Amino acid sequence: MxxxxxxxxxxxAxxxxxxxxxxxxxxxxxQSAVSMALAELENQLGGSLFDRHGRSLLLNARGRYLLPLAKDITCQVSNIETIMSERNDTLEGHIDIVASTTLGNYILPYLVGAFRRVHPRVYINLLVFNTGYAEKLILDGKMDIGFVEGPLSKNKELRVHPWFQDELVILVGANDPLAHNDVFDVKRDIKDRKWILREKGSGTDAIFREKMKEYFQDISVVMEMGHPEAIKRAVEAGAGIACLSALCICREVENxxxxxLQVEGIDMKRQLQIISRADKEISDAHAEFLDFCDVMSTCNDESVCLSSPWKLQSMLARHSSQKKQDSV
Structure with a gap:
């Protein structure tokens, strides 16, 4: 069976x-149905999943391994049900989106893919640039919506909406001595390190320099790279340490x-933002996509949500189900 x-x-449960x-x-x-189902599952998996302590059932090592997998599977099924029940959607339109590097490579593709499954008649064009150029494209009217992570100008023609918070973390190679630590102590660990930074003009670089301004004179930069993937590979190879968004390193850390390492003594969080021209009318497709993206604000640990497309899909399914319940 x-x-x-x-x-x-x-x-x-x-x-x-x-x-x-x-x-x-x-x-x-x-209760008998629960006991029978649990006994059958343990029999099929070839061993117990719980340790019995009186009337309590506590997960053992096998059970702790199975639990996240089971949650992923049930959420995936819920996601399929949600998506397929909405396949008769009639929303149409065209959305031009620009996103800064971290958001454009690690968040928006999942969101766009999930949105298109629900609204297959909406065409979405996604471009990826650094924050400065993304803002320029929005102000020039060449793109409809921007998702950015870096500082913005104070141009009155720009409409800015806070999205969710991200955190910058320090990355070290698996064989680096710092890998034995739980946190990065700036005063103790920043000196005598080879640093690999994002290119100037990126949101990550601007935020990192601002957060570390008191200690930047102690930073020895050996490389600047234009993409997080290149930086991650260099850190893996032992070329140095780096600072990137926690959103873009989930898989590498899991493996x-x-x-x-979280930075001790400095708040490395940053506010991610959605931008558009203040005088540009929002279409129905735009409004629906922005509402869809609000799901990220419901996730308490964005790195968990974004560590795999299935986890984000599961969260989107739960968000959609909750919205339906709220509207009843």
Missing amino acids: SITLRQLEIFI VAETAQVTKASKKLFVT GWIKS
């Missing part, structure tokens, strides 16, 4: 409540290729 979706849902009784109430099924 194959593992069923219902078995996974019951497993998740038991893991979250730690009791068969509470799980049965949460799922509106009998152990590089180590991510």
Whole structure:
């Protein structure tokens, strides 16, 4: 017998409540049904998933491994149901989007892809440049919406809407001595390091220089690179350390290729923003896409949401379901 979706849902409920009784109430099924499904799942997987402590069921090592996988699978199914139920959508239009490098390469493709599945008649053109040039394209009227991470001018013709917060982190190679640390202590760790920076003009570089201005004289820059992927490869190779958005290094950190360190003593968060011309009328397609992008504000840990397209898709599905419930 194959593992069923219902078995996974019951497993998740038991893991979250730690009791068969509470799980049965949460799922509106009998206790015997929960116990039977759990026993069948453990039998199919060849071993127990919980340690029994009195009336409580606590995840063991096998259960802790299965839990995130089970959640991903159930969310993917929910996402499919949501998308397929909306395939008769009639929204049409054309949206020209420009995004700065981190957002354009690591966030917008997932969002655009998910949006197009829900609204297949909306054509989206996405260009990627640094923040300065993205702002120029918006002000020149060549693009409709911009998603940027760096400082902006105070041009009154620019409409600026806060999106969600990102955090810059320090990247070190897996074999770097700093990889044994949990945080990056600026006063202790910044000196005698080879630094690889983003090119001047990028939002990441501008924010990094602003945050580190008190210590920048101690930074020895050996390379500047125009793309986060090149910087990550250089850090992996041991060429130096770098500072990038936590949004763009999820997979490398998960696989152990590089180590991510939060900076101690300096707030490295930055506000990501959505921009458009103040005098430009927003079409129905534009408004719907902006509303769709608001889902990022609901995620408490953006790096978790963005570490894989499936995780973002799952979050979008939950957001869509919640919106439907709120509108009832």
